[in-house]
Amino acid sequence: MTETPLRVMVVDDHPMWREGVARDLTEEGFDVVATADGCASAAARAAAVRPDVVLMDMQMPDGSGAVATAKVLEAHPTARVLVLSASDERDDVLEAIKAGALGYLVKSAQRSELVAAVRATGDGQAVFTPGLAGLVLGEYRRIARSPAPDTPTLTQREIEVLRHVAKGLSSRQIATRLEISPRTVENHVGAALRKLQLGNRVELARYAIEHGLDEEQ
Structure with a gap:
């Protein structure tokens, strides 16, 4: 019996990057069910197509990736959000996780790392670019x-x-x-x-x- 591919939505305000990531994931066997370019469109499409994994940028024209994450999870609570961002700033990472993101990957990651991270996120695992996991755990322990x-x-x-x-x-x-x-x-x-x-x-x-x-x- 063939395993059902993970349903993925890609959220990024840069069209070339967004479509490139969507194409890469499709080639790797994922079912890219939607793309979005902002907070509002991400929430609306998540509610409509109900993806398993949402790949989320941190910078968008109508709000941050943290805001978009919260909106997506409000619209589709069982989605698993993996941030894919150019920023590895502490505040961005913590805001994303506190909003409900399961993991955080920087855009310098290799394609193989991204593919593995999306699969792990679909399995409910927390995935972080090396060095960021300790930052998040340390902050949660502090508070x-x-x-x-x-x-x-x-x-x-x-x-x-x-x-x-x-x-x-x-x-x-x-x-x-x-x-x-x-x-x-x-x-x-x-x-x-x-x-x-x-x-x-x-x-x-x-x-x-x-x-x-x-x-x-």
Whole structure:
């Protein structure tokens, strides 16, 4: 049975770059379902075509990539946003992640790196240009606060699973590390989502990072 290709939308205000990236991804087997050149058009098209992955620039005429990311996720909450930007400035990276982006890649990346990053993002993994992941984790740890007293209690196994989710590992990889079945991993993920009232693995990973659960105890 042929695997369904990832549905991708490319958002960038530069036509040549936008179409070039879309062409490259199509040649690599992705289904590029839409392109957009700004915040408003990105949100509208995401709602219409419901892509799996949104490749997002940080500079657009009607707002930043962070604003566009928030708008896209409001219109299509299950989308996974990967920023592809010329900027590796700290503020741009943090704004994008806080808006809901799953990863951040600079435009100097090789085509093979971009292809791998899009595939990983589609699998729910956080992908960063080398050096940026530490910046993001460091910032979340700096602002991390203790859970409120009424925060639901997670089991030790759920915390172990969350720790690996925060590192971007797939259910199969987590299962191998913890010597349990992938189905059991998914059961723990589902239980944590219900307890914490979160919508998906991206939010779960962010929760784990914010509360320091991604660090080895």
